[in-house]
Amino acid sequence: MNNTNSTVTQIIETCERLYNDLDFSYVKNWKQTHAGKAVGFMPIYVPREIVHAAGMLPVGLMGAGDLLEIIKGDAYFQSYICQIPRSTIEMAISNRLDCFDGMLFPAICDVIRNLSGMWKLMFPEKYARYMDFPQNFRPEVGGEYYHQELIILLKDMATLSGAKVTQDQLRQSVRLYNENRAVIRELYDLRSADPHLVPTYELYLIMRASNILEVSEHTAMVRDYLGAVRSEKRPERDNIRVVLSGVFCEQPPLALIRALENSGCFIVEDDWVLGARYLLKAVATEGDPLENLAAAYLKDTVKTASRYEEDGAKGSYLIDLVEKTRAEGVIFAAPSFCDPALLERPMQQEALKRADIPYTSFKYSESSGQFQVIKEQTGTFADSIKLWGSV
């Protein structure tokens, strides 16, 4: 795929194709072209640099959205379990994930954790690893443990790919992902500065493309998009500016994302596809790359519900985001039965109340088809802020 000098329309069409392709044609083509392997991972974050350095393609999987009818997946989960594991299982048992040679299940919640065990039982021929992340952030305690975890992951990835991974290869991968994180920051900065130039629908699809595309290709795509969109003339809108919070795992359907924007909200900050933005600063490229990745994880990351907040200042990170992006309110959107997002929400709401920041909340599922009520709710939220500055 060559994005050079593409128009916004062409770039977004490419992203739409990637988003809609549950057969992962890009992954299959990449494997064929590179004679390589692919490793899928669940939300939120895995150190993709290690998979990449082993010559494999890391691919973020975020369920099937509303693109796939769940026929067999429901038989694996009770009605009170969220949707993402169902559609992931559905994709797997309908052979759509056959192109993945391994799967990583990062620690985010008990459902994804248990899914890792299900994977081991259901697909014993495939590599599957549950990845624990430190909740202790002292370098000599949690850092040391995480460093050990990364050594194991590197060893496993080298075995899976059949290639020896050198320190230089790791450093090179870190550099490429640093570039990608930098260009994504630029994209978010532009969206925050001129939200009418970067509609959420487009930004979202570009972020979803980061799950699939080889990192350099994605970096080039974002650069192309930034170049193209800056020269576009797009109408300004009388929308309010909001931060969207709680969408870090199971994703809202694309139509819901559009509906939010059409209801009068510029989303100027969000937490979807958060893994691509998890590390806030460039990872050091001198010295031991695994130690550098471990150090980056301990500090200078986003704050999100699956990560313990040591300082106890729950909500302060969200409030900082509101201030940084000059948002006028927060929309809490959480998948039904999502423990991390829903347990986090009352604490965040309490902090917003104290800071006098308006918010509204709703739940969704990736397969929802009806958004009228949500659209009316967020539309009313937008109107009340426009009219009275609060709700």
Place this chain on the structure above:
Amino acid sequence: MGNSSSGKVQKERSMLLQKVMIANHFKKLSTAHADNKKVVYTFVPGNLNELIRAFDMLPVHPEINALQSAMRKKSAGYIREAEKYGHSEDVCTYVKCDVGMLKSGNIGPTGEKLPEPDLLLLSYTGCFTFLKWFEILRQEYDCPVVVLQVPYQGDGEITPEMTAYVAKQLREEVVPVMEKISGNKLDEEKLRRLLDSSARAESDLVEILESARHKPSPIDAYFGGVYYIGPIFTAFRGLETCEEYYRVLRSEVEDRLKKGQGPITPEGPLNEEKYRLVVEGPPNWTSFREFWKMFHEESAVVVASSYTKVGGIYDTGFRHNSAEPFESLAKYCLGCYTNLNLPSRIDLLEKYIRDYSADGFLINSIKSCNSFSAGQLLILRELEDRTGKPGGFIESDLVDPRYFSAANIKNRLESYFQMLDSRIQEASVN
């Protein structure tokens, strides 16, 4: 000989002893601060009772408060109270019950107010919700929090690195905070004595649980089991009273074993053992007696359960070990049932079905406990495939009475027992 139902709850000496232990503990808690005792809130799985007691501090377990509230029919109100504060109907009802109780004055099961914590000891073992729970409680209390992260057995084993990580946190994070809170240096000799005591009680508990291998089983390892694990899973492990409780209980069980008697239930002794079951998942607490009665009426005895392993698995050989106090505490935390990966859970349940000669197994799937529930339908299939024993599946909740539908559960159980009956008859003909 049929099973009698007197209406009056029959109690053995061990039950009365446990009642006194609990009453004394809550009495001590109610005057803890006046008595200059420090109070540690912590969770049951991966609890560090020996360490807490080595510092002469008193533990409070929020899950125990929640289940006690449910048994006293107070949880519905507490949950409603928490939901008023924005807690979702979708999340763990233990959390909401605890938050609601706190917002309603924090009155404990004995009617006395629980003391505020001096320390929140977040033993993050086998349940993601624990992390959020103490983040929520931290908003309410002005006290330090110390986190003990216990890595999950994702690959079905405890590696030396995992043990080292937990032990290091104990030495470098937990103990220094406890020393600061309590004002005392850790007395390692005292800790070792407590660990030795734990090991003795654990051995007695294993004998009690394994008595269910006999036919008829002298115990019910699920409904009765929750009483049997009470002291060792909560505030008493490591204490002489705990050892005494298990000595008394063991002698009661051995006595029933000798006489060929079945378990004691609230409805009276269960003398006829028709079905032997293994149960996966926690019980429902809001209708605990009614739930148990459904089994009693069918002469069904639970011979092994996974719920009685959430606060530690002892029947596969683990004992607290005073020769390596911190490593031993680490291995204990790492080995709790909900910290096992799904394949290991299935292996353990399969072993129980075989070792305890079960006729079948039942999964009580709990709406608000994803740690247990996610993956249980696969557990059902795997166990049926591996053992050929029929599995039953019912759904309820921990402490939210809105999710305990007695009629539905009874219907399902009756159908399940009919199926078991026909399987048993088929087997006897063949």
